[in-house]
Amino acid sequence: MGSRPADAALAPPEFVRLAAHPLRWRLLAELADGDHRVRELVERVGEPQNLVSYHLRLLRDGGLVTARRSSFDGRDTYYHLDLERCTDALAASGAALHPALRQPPSSPSSPVGRARGRRLAVLFVCTGNGARSPIAEALLRHHTAGRVTAVSAGTSPQPQLHPHTVRVLRESFGIDLSGRRTQHVDDLVGRRFDHVITLCDKAREICPEFGPRRVHWSMADPGAAAETGEAGYAAFQHVAADIDTRVRHLMPVLNTPETVARSEP
Template sequence: MGSRSTDAAAAPPEFVRLAAHPLRWRLLTELGDGDLRVRELVERVGEPQNLVSYHLRLLRGGGLVTARRSSFDGRDSYYRLDLERCAEALAASGAALHPALRQLPSPPGHPVVRSRTRRVAVLFVCTGNSARSPIAAALLHHHTAGRISAASAGTSPKPQVHPHTVQVLRESFGIDLPGRRTQHVDDLVGRRFDHVITLCDKARAVCPEFGSRRIHWSMADPGAGGDTGQAGYAAFQHTAADIDTRIKHLMPVLNTPETVARSEP
């Protein structure tokens, strides 16, 4: 009995202390929609910038949020919700309350996509359409067994998909990329997409509107540091692994009833 009282008096897990604050919880939920800049978070939560920045620092200190300098405007930073870290911290918090609340990771597998007259369509956009966006489209197609339509395009496409893109998809995921040609995002204007996801900051600024839900993932171009050697290929491996994590967290979003309802013609 005394041991239980001592446990009850212990401080709550850090995740609980961080997420329980109303403004920090709001910031976490807003970042759940995609990567955002401080001024965008200020607009969404309706609080002063200095207050938002203060709470973002606390969330970063707790490892729940990360920041990356914008590749389009170096004065800006994009904030990202680390969903993997949040899942681990949430599971640990449940276990701290009671062993029966310990959450075990679900085995990997394909999502159950509800029957519909038209597949959900997702467009991935980066600048060159040679690395990030084709990797994302290929991984979403792979993980959903083609039950979700995934396309990619560039705002200033290169002549062809980068060879390292083809290599990393084959070696790391067993995916053979069909064809190596790129396409311009303007060629897809007029097509219907449920979600448009930009993967680089410059593409976000110039991507045309498709009347779709817009999501931004701020990611570095793996080909920017040079194309040759093991160091160059390692950047593609890192980017592909990062995109794969994001895709796995995207899949449940694509299966929500709200998404299905919006997807019906």
């Protein structure tokens, strides 16, 4: 009876080796929900900080997790799970076991979940409401064809959207936000949202409570970049692409029965 060559199964794929460790799997699961600082992950997994930091470093070295310095407190670092990298790694791991398990990456499905007959409502918050949060609002509305109520606001809003925000949405996604006004989070007092997503480290610390589920996406303000002209516009293109990826991966979360049930009063 034939057997596979000995070198065909020397070691499992790197993703399997990384993710199979119980603590690293728990860290991946926590980061799949949103961006977190080390001390928050320590509290969530109940392990010492030095151990959590060690395994986070392994996940970073493996390309599954990225880190960025907090724009609110430079002593803090936010960790982020690269879901697209995980998607590719999972597909490659399946193919390494058997060719029939090679699954091409698929686009996240559009949400259709409703909470007691109403559309799910998602609020995006940043500081100025001039770039990150309106981009996220526009992209969620765009990808769901209006089946989700998407709103954005700022904790200290600018008088108007940054011109590059209008440009990048028009050129990259065919979305027209010309003439759109910014708004303050105080204008939304009394409204209920199923998901509240902060995209600014400072806004995360001072955003009021608007609903049962709150998530943080840590990303730099493209409008704060020193570059002007096309170099400055490139920062908006980068942030818009990042937000688009996150929004597309948010959509299946909005579509899960658990999310819909949690949204019901």
